[in-house]
Amino acid sequence: MSNALVVNEIYQTISGEGTTMGLPCTIVRLTGCNLRCKWCDTTYAYYEGKRYCVDEIISQVNAAGLQLALVTGGEPLIQSATPMLLEKLCDAGYKVLLETNGSRDISNLPERVIICMDVKCPGSGQVDSLRWENFDHIKSRDEVKFVLTDRNDYEYARKIVQDANLIERCNVIFSPAWAVHQSHKRWLIEPGEIVKWILADNLNVRLSLQIHKIIWPDKSGGV
Numbered sequence: 046m047s048n049a050l051v052v053n054e055i056y057q058t059i060s061g062e063g064t065t066m067g068l069p070c071t072i073v074r075l076t077g078c079n080l081r082c083k084w085c086d087t088t089y090a091y092y093e094g095k096r097y098c099v100d101e102i103i104s105q106v107n108a109a110g111l112q113l114a115l116v117t118g119g120e121p122l123i124q125s126a127t128p129m130l131l132e133k134l135c136d137a138g139y140k141v142l143l144e145t146n147g148s149r150d151i152s153n154l155p156e157r158v159i160i161c162m163d164v165k166c167p168g169s170g171q172v173d174s175l176r177w178e179n180f181d182h183i184k185s186r187d188e189v190k191f192v193l194t195d196r197n198d199y200e201y202a203r204k205i206v207q208d209a210n211l212i213e214r215c216n217v218i219f220s221p222a223w224a225v226h227q228s229h230k231r232w233l234i235e236p237g238e239i240v241k242w243i244l245a246d247n248l249n250v251r252l253s254l255q256i257h258k259i260i261w262p263d264k265s266g267g268v
């Protein structure tokens with residue numbers, strides 16, 4: 046098996062969302078994605094990247110000296126050496142998060158890794174992409190995230206949360222999609238609308254806004 050990965054960018058910032066929101070972290074963004082979400086904010090990671098062996102990536106993460114390492118994409122699990130990278134980051138003492146779009150098998154990932162798995166809603170245009178068996182491998186520390194564009198997405202997410210009993214099993218994140226294609230950048234759906242629906246349903250999920258979008262609304266890459 047190759048121990049090389051195509052990397053789009055490695056940089057230091059704060060974690061933008063979910064249960065680690067606001068914590069300093071090193072982001073390792075891997076190149077390539079098998080999906081094409083309508084609201085994708087990382088299209089620059091589809092093709093651009095440079096090849097590194099796993100140990101070179103670890104060295105770059107070590108140089109920053111931060112405690113949290115977030116491996117993301119694109120879709121990290123389309124590259125075969127990603128589990129090896131995760132394992133070595135854990136061995137090096139980092140708290141390690143993996144962001145995945147939910148379409149790839151997560152059963153072979155190290156137990157120590159916190160998995161942040163998307164479930165794509167209809168507004169993404171990728172609603173059939175979920176590998177449903179992945180729910181069998183979600184741990185209590187993991188996150189399942191739904192990015193919402195409208196009420197239809199909310200109802201789709203609510204049904205899955207309830208049917209799969211997700212609130213009892215892991216952290217459940219609802220997040221408004223960012224209007225990446227509009228010149229006046231803001232959310233595609235007002236966060237306050239989602240709050241109203243969550244409260245009306247007494248649904249014990251966590252609303253998460255991508256704070257890097259609030260802090261740096263005009264930047265793509267490196268935040």
Ligand code: SF4
Binds near residue numbers: 078
């Ligand atoms: S899965 Fe992520 S990187 Fe891939 S198209 Fe969707 S938002 Fe973009």
